[in-house]
Amino acid sequence: MTHRRETFPGAERLARELSAVAEAESTSRRARREALRANLVARATAPPSPRRALPIALGLGALAAAALLALWVGRSERPLAASIDGEAIAEGTFVQAAAGERVARFSDGTRLTLAEGGAMRLDRFTAEGARVVLERGRVEASVVHREATRWTVEAGPYVVRVTGTRFAVWWSPVDEALEVALHEGAVEVTGPDIEGARRVSAGQRLELVVSRPAEAASLPLPASAGSDETLETAELGEPGATDEAPPEPRAARARPASREPRAAEARAEPDWRVLVESRRYREAVALVRERGLEPICASEPAQSLLRLADAARYARDASVGTTVLACVRARFPSSAASAEAAFFLGRIALEARDGRSAARWMEISLREREGGPFAEQAAGLLIEARELAGDSAGARSAADAYLDQYPHGIHVEVAERVARGAPD
Amino acid sequence: MPREAPTTSPALRLVTERDELPSIEALVARDPDAVARLYDLQVERVERLVVAVMGPDRELDDIVQRVFLEVLSSLPSFRGSEEGMLVAFIDRITVNVARSWIRSRRRRAWLRFAAPAEIPDVPTSVGDPRARAALAVALRVLESLPADERIAFGLRRVEGRRLEEIASMVDASLATVKRRIERAEARFVAEARRHPLLWSWLEDHDPST
Numbered sequence: 001m002t003h004r005r006e007t008f009p010g011a012e013r014l015a016r017e018l019s020a021v022a023e024a025e026s027t028s029r030r031a032r033r034e035a036l037r038a039n040l041v042a043r044a045t046a047p048p049s050p051r052r053a054l055p056i057a058l059g060l061g062a063l064a065a066a067a068l069l070a071l072w073v074g075r076s077e078r079p080l081a082a083s084i085d086g087e088a089i090a091e092g093t094f095v096q097a098a099a100g101e102r103v104a105r106f107s108d109g110t111r112l113t114l115a116e117g118g119a120m121r122l123d124r125f126t127a128e129g130a131r132v133v134l135e136r137g138r139v140e141a142s143v144v145h146r147e148a149t150r151w152t153v154e155a156g157p158y159v160v161r162v163t164g165t166r167f168a169v170w171w172s173p174v175d176e177a178l179e180v181a182l183h184e185g186a187v188e189v190t191g192p193d194i195e196g197a198r199r200v201s202a203g204q205r206l207e208l209v210v211s212r213p214a215e216a217a218s219l220p221l222p223a224s225a226g227s228d229e230t231l232e233t234a235e236l237g238e239p240g241a242t243d244e245a246p247p248e249p250r251a252a253r254a255r256p257a258s259r260e261p262r263a264a265e266a267r268a269e270p271d272w273r274v275l276v277e278s279r280r281y282r283e284a285v286a287l288v289r290e291r292g293l294e295p296i297c298a299s300e301p302a303q304s305l306l307r308l309a310d311a312a313r314y315a316r317d318a319s320v321g322t323t324v325l326a327c328v329r330a331r332f333p334s335s336a337a338s339a340e341a342a343f344f345l346g347r348i349a350l351e352a353r354d355g356r357s358a359a360r361w362m363e364i365s366l367r368e369r370e371g372g373p374f375a376e377q378a379a380g381l382l383i384e385a386r387e388l389a390g391d392s393a394g395a396r397s398a399a400d401a402y403l404d405q406y407p408h409g410i411h412v413e414v415a416e417r418v419a420r421g422a423p424d
Numbered sequence: 425m426p427r428e429a430p431t432t433s434p435a436l437r438l439v440t441e442r443d444e445l446p447s448i449e450a451l452v453a454r455d456p457d458a459v460a461r462l463y464d465l466q467v468e469r470v471e472r473l474v475v476a477v478m479g480p481d482r483e484l485d486d487i488v489q490r491v492f493l494e495v496l497s498s499l500p501s502f503r504g505s506e507e508g509m510l511v512a513f514i515d516r517i518t519v520n521v522a523r524s525w526i527r528s529r530r531r532r533a534w535l536r537f538a539a540p541a542e543i544p545d546v547p548t549s550v551g552d553p554r555a556r557a558a559l560a561v562a563l564r565v566l567e568s569l570p571a572d573e574r575i576a577f578g579l580r581r582v583e584g585r586r587l588e589e590i591a592s593m594v595d596a597s598l599a600t601v602k603r604r605i606e607r608a609e610a611r612f613v614a615e616a617r618r619h620p621l622l623w624s625w626l627e628d629h630d631p632s633t
Binding site for chain 1: 444446447449450454455456457458459460461463464467468471472475476479480484485488489492493496503506555559562563578581582583584592595597609612613616625626627628
């Protein structure tokens, strides 16, 4: 017999080999995937079987024809109508999402969801679309494609042109940073630093920061100007050169008189943001550790810090994750990012099986952003955290609250068990 | 892995996020591009999970297709708001489909008075000939376990999932999952002892030496 600490002899070896079998099976199927995908798409999108479908199709066809006729007859150059919470809104309406998201619905079926903390103006309604001016924050747009569709989302100096797609635009006037993420279809973005128009397609995300040549040129250029770290930031145009940045890093952001050699130098150096975007989380966190967390915590915008915290969690580096999240809470109090940080601090505590701490953070997250994007998860994990902390009564109360608010939520099974007082 | 497109200025960065799943709305509407994208992004994960709980299977392609069709037909009831929730949802459906498949295959086998499903050869890329022979026996032994125990064993030992995760995937309590894994291991060991090739491989003793 071996003396390995296993549940049975060779358990680890068996697991390793079975895992290799799973990997090999999956690899061997790569060549066939195209055919299998085509088969799946055909099956998934196939109409119902003809025998059953015919009468339904005839009925639906008649209905559709009537609806189309009605639409055609009623169609005019009349501009779109819009409503929020069932109330009609006029052109030029300023919408703020102070507490919870706001959803604007248009008569062509288009939907704009303004995330909490955001503000937008719904301007110039036409028969083909509308002009949306995103003052700040994030808007998720689901634009219905028609024969003639013209929607624009303006964010600072940038314009996003849309003909029918699903996408999100995030704009920070403080950082002068834009992010456009495409879920479906494609859009075109125009504005500073973009030659002509930049097409962004499904699955892509465009990040932009307004460059500030005047500001950069006015900064002194000491002999030691620009550490590698700050040069990378400047070259990448990350939202670091902002009003929030402390004086030292700002001074260090000076661009060299001749940019070419510096650019080459900067490209040669790794950047933790690029590593994070490339999902190389361990390397990103190792780099941050090597260069020190303090300057990053002091200068990076909240979203950037949250991404770094995510990377730390994925890299299973709870220490960096906790520090970065604490920075977010200290630097951006009362913000959505701060509440998000509380939620993830709770997740880290839960992973460390620290029920009390996890429960406290989940409570804070829920209190600070009721109905926010992590509210359901926080409410569900609060049950688990309190249970873990041995607080049965608290867990039951959290379970009752969860079931009231999210009767179809993902934590329903756990909530029902705890609410019933059933043992795990 | 995401990739960066060439930039037009230092301030511009275009990142392709290949792992961004399509929207629920597009999937519910059975948008062909969205269905294809879901498949592309999740097929390896689904295949690995199926093989982890069922072993290499000649019907793997059919099982995986069934998983995706089940996912698509169940999505209207999906209430999650995050990508991670959708992935967990797919995992749960994968496990459910695998369980149904195992059970229905056993019923079919019983009706046909035949042996349980044949287990294909272990891929030749795995291990040495002795390891492959031992693994083939191990897979036959695992095949004989009750479906729930076999699934719990596969998720824990092959996939390396956390107990809490498994509990959520199989819709059972943590205690039940632990029990299933313990029983699966006990049954596996009892059966493995009857097969010298497997047992000696597990103990790392080559009987020929």
